[in-house]
Amino acid sequence: xxxxxxxxxxxxxLAARVRGGELAVDDAVEAGWRGPAGTWxxxxxxxxxxxxAARAAARPREGPLAGVPVLVKDNICTxxxxxxxxxxxxxxxRPPYDATVVSRLRAAGAVVVxxxxxxxxxxxxxxxxxxxGPTRNPYDLDRxxxxxxxxxxxxxxxxxxxxxxxxxxxxxVRQPAAFCGVLGLKPTYGRFSRYGLVxxxxxxxxxxxxxxxxxxxxxxxxxxxxxxxxxATTRPGEAPDVSGWRAGVTGLSFxxxxxxWREGVDPEVVGGLEEAxxxxxxxGATRVTxxxxxxxxxxxxYYLVATAEASSNLARFDGVRYGFRHADSADLRALxxxxxxxxxxxxVQRRILLGTYALSAGYYDAYYLTAQRARTRIREEYRAAFAxxxxxxxxxxxxxxxxxxxxxxxxxxxxxxxxxxxxxNLAGIPGLSVPVGLSxxxxxxxxxxxxxEDGEPVLLRAAAVLEAGGEVARLEGEDTPExxxxxxx
Amino acid sequence: xxxxxxxxxxxHIQLATRTKMFCGCPAEFGAAPNSNVCPTCLxxxxxxxxxxxxxxxxxxxxxxxxxxxxxxxxxxxxxNYFYPDMPKNYQITQYDRPLCEGxxxxxxxxxxxxxxxxxxxxxxxxxxxxxxPERHGDRPVSRVDFNRAGVPLxxxxxxxxxxxxxxxxxxxxxxxxxxxxxxISDADMEKGHLRCDANVSLRPLGQEAFGTxxxxxxxxxxxxxxxxxxxxxxxxxxxxxxxxxxxxxxxxYDADHDRLAVMRSKEYAHDYRYFPDPDLPLLxxxxxxxxxxxxxxxxxxxxxxxxxxTQYGLPGYDAAVLTETRELADYYEDLARGxxxxxASNWVxxxxxxxxxEESLTLAAWSAKVPAGRLRGLLAxxxxxxxxxxxxxxxxxxxxxxxxxxxELLERHGVRAQGxxxxxxxLVVAVIEAHPGPVAQYLxxxxxxxxxxxxxxxxxxxxxxxxxxxxxxxEAELARRSGS
Numbered sequence: 001x002x003x004x005x006x007x008x009x010x011x012x013x014l015a016a017r018v019r020g021g022e023l024a025v026d027d028a029v030e031a032g033w034r035g036p037a038g039t040w041x042x043x044x045x046x047x048x049x050x051x052x053a054a055r056a057a058a059r060p061r062e063g064p065l066a067g068v069p070v071l072v073k074d075n076i077c078t079x080x081x082x083x084x085x086x087x088x089x090x091x092x093x094r095p096p097y098d099a100t101v102v103s104r105l106r107a108a109g110a111v112v113v114x115x116x117x118x119x120x121x122x123x124x125x126x127x128x129x130x131x132x133g134p135t136r137n138p139y140d141l142d143r144x145x146x147x148x149x150x151x152x153x154x155x156x157x158x159x160x161x162x163x164x165x166x167x168x169x170x171x172x173v174r175q176p177a178a179f180c181g182v183l184g185l186k187p188t189y190g191r192f193s194r195y196g197l198v199x200x201x202x203x204x205x206x207x208x209x210x211x212x213x214x215x216x217x218x219x220x221x222x223x224x225x226x227x228x229x230x231x232a233t234t235r236p237g238e239a240p241d242v243s244g245w246r247a248g249v250t251g252l253s254f255x256x257x258x259x260x261w262r263e264g265v266d267p268e269v270v271g272g273l274e275e276a277x278x279x280x281x282x283x284g285a286t287r288v289t290x291x292x293x294x295x296x297x298x299x300x301x302y303y304l305v306a307t308a309e310a311s312s313n314l315a316r317f318d319g320v321r322y323g324f325r326h327a328d329s330a331d332l333r334a335l336x337x338x339x340x341x342x343x344x345x346x347x348v349q350r351r352i353l354l355g356t357y358a359l360s361a362g363y364y365d366a367y368y369l370t371a372q373r374a375r376t377r378i379r380e381e382y383r384a385a386f387a388x389x390x391x392x393x394x395x396x397x398x399x400x401x402x403x404x405x406x407x408x409x410x411x412x413x414x415x416x417x418x419x420x421x422x423x424x425n426l427a428g429i430p431g432l433s434v435p436v437g438l439s440x441x442x443x444x445x446x447x448x449x450x451x452x453e454d455g456e457p458v459l460l461r462a463a464a465v466l467e468a469g470g471e472v473a474r475l476e477g478e479d480t481p482e483x484x485x486x487x488x489x
Numbered sequence: 490x491x492x493x494x495x496x497x498x499x500x501h502i503q504l505a506t507r508t509k510m511f512c513g514c515p516a517e518f519g520a521a522p523n524s525n526v527c528p529t530c531l532x533x534x535x536x537x538x539x540x541x542x543x544x545x546x547x548x549x550x551x552x553x554x555x556x557x558x559x560x561x562x563x564x565x566x567x568x569n570y571f572y573p574d575m576p577k578n579y580q581i582t583q584y585d586r587p588l589c590e591g592x593x594x595x596x597x598x599x600x601x602x603x604x605x606x607x608x609x610x611x612x613x614x615x616x617x618x619x620x621x622p623e624r625h626g627d628r629p630v631s632r633v634d635f636n637r638a639g640v641p642l643x644x645x646x647x648x649x650x651x652x653x654x655x656x657x658x659x660x661x662x663x664x665x666x667x668x669x670x671x672x673i674s675d676a677d678m679e680k681g682h683l684r685c686d687a688n689v690s691l692r693p694l695g696q697e698a699f700g701t702x703x704x705x706x707x708x709x710x711x712x713x714x715x716x717x718x719x720x721x722x723x724x725x726x727x728x729x730x731x732x733x734x735x736x737x738x739x740x741x742y743d744a745d746h747d748r749l750a751v752m753r754s755k756e757y758a759h760d761y762r763y764f765p766d767p768d769l770p771l772l773x774x775x776x777x778x779x780x781x782x783x784x785x786x787x788x789x790x791x792x793x794x795x796x797x798x799t800q801y802g803l804p805g806y807d808a809a810v811l812t813e814t815r816e817l818a819d820y821y822e823d824l825a826r827g828x829x830x831x832x833a834s835n836w837v838x839x840x841x842x843x844x845x846x847e848e849s850l851t852l853a854a855w856s857a858k859v860p861a862g863r864l865r866g867l868l869a870x871x872x873x874x875x876x877x878x879x880x881x882x883x884x885x886x887x888x889x890x891x892x893x894x895x896x897e898l899l900e901r902h903g904v905r906a907q908g909x910x911x912x913x914x915x916l917v918v919a920v921i922e923a924h925p926g927p928v929a930q931y932l933x934x935x936x937x938x939x940x941x942x943x944x945x946x947x948x949x950x951x952x953x954x955x956x957x958x959x960x961x962x963x964e965a966e967l968a969r970r971s972g973s
Contacts, residue, residue: 075535076535077534077535083534083535085534090534093534095528095533095534095535096528096533097528097533097536099535194535194537195535195536195537196535196536197535198534198535199534199535199768201767202767202768203767229539230537230539231537231539232537232538232539232540232768232769232770233537233767233768233769233770308764309767311569311762312567312569312579312762312764315569315571315577315578315579316532316534316576316577316578317534318571318573318578320573320633321531321532321576322533332573336571356762359569359762359763359764360760360762361760361762364762364764368764
């Protein structure tokens, strides 16, 4: 493959060529920019900060991800690009430190090629709530890429880079991955360091990975996972070994809680699920059907916990030390209120207000504590489900990618699009979105798989089977099946 | 109507740990503004806290010393409010599951010792420091120094057991001694290492129910606490006696003008929206940790004070002075080995403490200069009546500036110590009898002639005597004669 075609390569194949000297680092890092970005980026707008000089600064030739370009969501701290959470309140802010996941990426040889668009402070499911304007879905430019990590998902889908980092507080990696037809992994809570991820809901937030190939997911997971002394919530001990991702699914069982999609789910989404399940069965997995209600109150519990934590986490954005400050403030109170009223967008303000209310004296027990109790029950329900199967299958989102503007005036409808993803965040378990083809209208179809804590190895084995149509032996080197690239419409 | 004051104290103790509570920055005082800072203590986006075990250890030691119940699993919480010197606009503290609960601090009062009950002791982080307003051209500006942000604090809340400001002052004095004794804080109130807020209410004598309380802040010294409380009690009493009502409020005490100003009234009370900090796991203190802390606990000041009184036969006053600091108590005990306890106490309380004060030394520096063992050599000779008091004091003065044992010092200065009083006394008597004129002048009040008499004795001793000793022996003999 010639250098101009390098953008089609998987991350691991790209890194192997860089290490072997067959591909110049510069050609590896710039492949997406010289190639598909020219066709796509002006309209998709996946990237909010790019800097050729920053890309050129690092020239790694070693490491499992040597020379692999990675787009990083704009809420993950990088010293070489601004980190603004797509919010006016952090306009121009450049962190003095790299997030742990970023330093681990760099240590593995990867190069940050820019920052990805997102819903402001990761609050949203469509990447429409960004101060930079929306990102569009490469499969249909009139549709949203999902959110909140819409930029990184879209960039991986159209070929800017084979890997990207997002963050997932209630589905913000898995839902855009599903909408953009790429793999999206949210690891077990505490497996990836949150140090340097700008907090939204600290007890729910995890950095996640976007990839086009299961092997790339495994390589990135191995580079990023593990305890971090800078994040007291990382899990102690070694991360699970995902190197057996090509082991197949023979002998594994998957839970099939069909009661969850009996209504309110797009029939084509259900069709994609059925086809994926059949493929897994043909490869030796067993379907275990049971009814599962992962906490009827999970959406309510989620929006109380996430907003309560957010109201406190976002208090530091006040115009005093960094970022945007309202120029006309006669006193401290005015400085705070004007800075925050103009610096935060409407969805962020809505959630700060919700969370402040949920924590207020007299309401704390009724809202926050009740939500925490519900959360404990949800966790137990998932645990009970995993006593009956190795992983669960369900939709990533109830619908196919929706149109820009379709839900922006209806926050509740937007919140309900998270219904299948928030459970994993409340329970702290890993979840993975896997593309399974296209709908009749040519939009990506995907399934979501959830595993027990530290169940990433099993999820990757199942993803590899779906990616290869059962022939996992093909998933290496030049045999890797070509990604189903979007065509421009 | 007679009223009784009910007072509770809330103390903040800044810990003398090497690093801050939730990051690795130095916790030292006095560095250039905003130099001891990092993403975590500046509250930069994405930065996370991690718990400093040394600070928890300090809390455990204090908790054990005052008999608190220690929670094996406690919890950090966020206290949310906006202020520019608080980088995250929330403070990490402990709320409904503090590390230590209950316990009591023994306090020496005029009428005897009393134990004042505690509600809780917990760990938290300090804020930065604001400086305002300053001028920047024609605009007033405020500046913030974040060096202090994140420095570990212990918050100690007492029961409302105090009835008089003097009790509060004694409590703070005892607390200051204890935390210094444990080596967990410098506890200098003027430097803000030890801060104190007080809650005060008045009630008619004999009434069980509490009155409405006010909180006084900005009490910057132990004296200030006492004065501020007197001022507030007087204010409340005057208000009640004139038929007024106390309003729940927070007041600032201005020590310079002995005045109280209302900072905020109840309507503006904060809702701090406490909730467990999701960035920090539960604080688990294993039994072995507690046992290690207990094992590392020194003999406590009040126990040592009591032991000094019985073991060394010291008056209560001596025992209290000698246990003011652990270093002093150690020095005393080292010195007193094999000696009469009271003799050692007298020397420490007068000579040693005076010398330390004169030279502005720390006791550690003093001990390096005059180790207890060296001083013990001197006192042993005093006890054995081998050195007269005045000569002993002269030797002590030499010890402050020179090396050497007592014998070496005596030799260096040409003084034969053995039997020197016995040898000098006949010379003194002889000189007095040989010079009746100057003696009469001296006895008539012309004390300057003493110098002449001293010179005569020195001459007869062949220059071997110590002038100070001769002077004192002469004075004693002359006094005896004038009296008889």
